[in-house]
Amino acid sequence: MKPVAFDHQFPASLSDAIESFGEGGASLMAGNQSLGPMLNLRLARPEKLIDLASLSDLRAVEETGTLVRLGARITHAEIEDGEVPDPTGGWLREAAGHIAYRAVRNRGTIGGSLCHADPAADWVIVMTTLGATTILQGPSGERRVPIEDFIIGPYLTVLEVGEILTAVEIAKPGAGARWGYWKYVRQVGDFAKASAAVHIDPARGVKRCVVGALGRQPLVLAESEAVLDGSMSVAETIKGALPDRSGTSLAQHVVALERAIAQAMSDGGAS
Amino acid sequence: MDGDIGGGGPEGFGIGARATRREDHRLLHGKGRFVGDIKLHGMLEMAFLRSPLAHGRISGISKPDNARGLVFTAADLTGVKGIRADSALPGFKSSTQPILADTKVRHVGEPIAACLAESRAKAEDLAEEVRVDFEEIAAVHDLRKARDSSAPLLHDDWGENVFLESAVDTEFETAIQGAASVVTRQYQTARQCMAPIEGRGLVAVWDRTLEVLTLHSATQMPHIVRTGLAGCLGLDHGQIRVIAPDVGGGFGYKGILLAEEVCAGFLAMTLDRPIRWLEDRREHLTGGANCREHYYEVTGYAAADGELLAVDCSAIVDAGAYSAYPFSACLESAQVASILPGPYKMRGYRCKTWSVATNKPPILPFRGVARTGVCFAMESMMDALARDLGMTPEAIRERNLVEAAEMPFTNITNKYFDSGDYQEALARAVEAIDIKGIRAEQKTQGGRSRIGVGLSVFCEQGAHGTSVYHGWGIPMVPGFEQATARLTPDGGLELRVGVHSHGQGLETSLAQIAHDRLGIAPDKIKVVHGDTAYTPYSTGTWGSRCIVMAGGAVAAACDALAERIKGIAGHLLQGEADAVTLSGGQAMIGSAAVSVEEVGRTWYLKPQLLPETVDPRGLEATEGYKTTQDTGTFSYACHAVKVRVDLDLGHVELLDYVIVEDAGTMINPAIVDGQVLGGAVQGIGTALHEEMPFDASGQPLASTLADYHLPVASDMPPIRLIHMETPSPLSRFGQKGIGESGAIGPPAAIANAVNDALAEFGAEITQVPMTPERVLAALSNAGGGS
């Protein structure tokens, strides 16, 4: 289980990285926690591995009155430990602390996680629920893509060849905002079997229920508001939204959303 | 049991001392030396092209043009024989496991071509370029369908897919007369991978001067590997040396001769270059030997007062494609038939077994061998009978367990339970888990979760010998065990044993026994093992046999050495050898003393001080040992567990876990604790997580540890151990084999606890691992839970 031989590159600048990446046959490497296993299993067979470790642009962090911008190479552990500002006052730290286990969190990055777009990954659902914005740099410059348009399928993003995710922008919630995030993992270190997140932010007019770990991008429930005010049941709504799900998996997702809502409504759910 | 226990004592380093394991300094500081640490000049790495199909005929193989001379197929293995492990039992059908598949592949992962390069990555590059043409054949993937007349045949000349069929019937029809309760269930255990932290691995080196092939191998049975290898390669034993360096866990997986070992041995000789192969995790999961997959149909018959009248069972063991050397495809099923009655008395018993061939890797005995499945089936049945009769699980067990006053007891399958108090173990576990408290708690519970409590009681035969294994028909029958004890010129002690430690702490516990016999300081005792060139022949480390067999042999060798030391000391002290006592490194007659070190120095370096008549055999003794009868020691245990079941998720959480365990005399209680705890963790894996699923085409579906779920630290409840210590009358110090015990009880105890939790819904789970999906299915089949 050894990778196919590759050329390991350390670009001097973001533009060098974009240029080399644009030539094709290359993979970007951030924390290597998802790419590494695929290289070893020879499922990924790039000729070049462009190591993002040397690019300080991707480690930049900016905080304004209304948002925080996290560079793509900020690690799960740095978020967990509070080494970077948490725009939500603790929700991100909490979520980060339950990704995989510490060894993975030390290396895994928020950017790598979003670009890998594993349907069961934590940042994928958390950022979708928070309505984050991705910032991409490519041969034709920068574009800003709302997270819901960035992840478009299982392991699928809108990134084009040569394009690099440089940062994620997360808005600070307003007064009285609430949050709940619950995932079902059987064992520490597993990916979620079912997950759901809830964000209520009256000041910004947000009422969102999102279901994750569906084998596709997270599902933002159109009926979020009705579910949250209790006029529609969680079970009926999820059943309706996911007609093809099997009994057990459906039940687990219903539990996930029920528990995420309960969390948001509890004392711990306030910002 | 001998009563003449010498120096040491629980506080020191002797028998019974909770001594820190001496090997741990090396192992825990990263100073161990494993096969993967061996690098030799000119060494080539080996990788295999393995079968992508579960079943197919090979119609052609082409090697990459650029790599002739580095890629080998079956056609290149001139004179090499495949691996055979034939059972002596009548009706057994023999299989030959090819070293490299030639005409047919019979499971995914079977090696087809060996590829050599300076690095593993390049060897894997080569393997990708080998082209094989197959005609795919339908696969046998389900043990219950293997005997269908329409099933494709694995071994064309067999006419069916059954290695061996067996049947026993003891007074069955008579016994079931008047049964008040008759309960039938189907139980199933999943196919597992053994997953030691270190995989298999080897370095094969040919010494053309000595004409000796040295195989460094991560094995728990170096002598048996040597015997197997000699047979396959057509070499004399004297031309093969097997060295097992530090071995990172085995559990049975490192107890077989591998096709990879034979292949590497042949290529090292042919090319005259060292060859290394290190199994990777994917090879282990998808191509390595498996364990545990059983299916049972059991009917229990009980009288109204709970007396167990009889058990009737049909069991199928999925033995995979080949009979693996040396345990064969039949050990599991033979054990099922003889061990199912567990620690209970019963009037009648009937059991049929089939060991079936399927398109999966061979099955191997994993820690506990068949007992884990058997205990799950039998103990689940005891609870089902109790529920049917309206009894508590503890009451039905108490009613039927063999009693202390009946020991030694010969059970319905002629197992000789040597000693113990099974009822006391049960009572202590019931008390420690607080069954009363849990029952009270259950009365007030509500909401979307339920708690439950479960028990399992079982005994573990260990260190059983010739008659037992001969009766089970396996090709390797253990007899005696030997050890060499040698005093060195500086008064140190070298012990040489043919068993091998792969985590059991033998470097400590065997030294404790020697210290006990000779009084030599622990830091002057060296245990030499894992090398066929240095150690007496042994079948190796398996079957919970080491502390009884190798421990007995070490004591015998040390006692013989003690006589020699006393002889020389007698001369030096100008007294009679018989009058000499050994203690604290001194040989004494009354108040006159000479150090054992001086005895050694005198014998080796200053013989002029000794008279002409001195015993010329010197200070080295090899002695053998057998237990007083070879039926085995029976340790036993009661596991008790409290669980919480989430009715919405099907999630099972372990809240509390108690193990009452009787290992007889504990040579080192800390090591016993470690063995029982480590085993229990693996048993919890069997109960809740571990499963290698196969699809209908025979493809293994869990190729990484992301899909094959091992138990992890955060799954573990606090496990409380309570020891009983009833000596075995059969072993030297009363010690009993304990290595496998922990892994036997958990699936049964946890399933019983889950079923207790779900009882109000009439739901029952009969299959492990108890995944959320299976728990929810049990609830929905019972129409309850919501």
Ligand SMILES: Cc1cc2nc3c(=O)[nH]c(=O)nc-3n(C[C@H](O)[C@H](O)[C@H](O)COP(=O)(O)OP(=O)(O)OC[C@H]3O[C@@H](n4cnc5c(N)ncnc54)[C@H](O)[C@@H]3O)c2cc1C
């Ligand atoms: C045992 C284990 C358990 C895990 N459990 C969880 C879990 O419970 N929850 C969870 O969310 N995750 C889990 N993960 C995944 C982990 O969080 C990874 O860190 C994450 O998915 C990928 O981040 P990375 O920095 O390692 O990216 P890499 O592995 O380096 O890259 C992943 C992919 O993204 C691309 N990429 C990386 N950075 C960029 C960029 N800036 N722009 C464009 N493309 C980029 C790469 O080319 C690659 O295709 C687990 C991983 C392991 C090994």
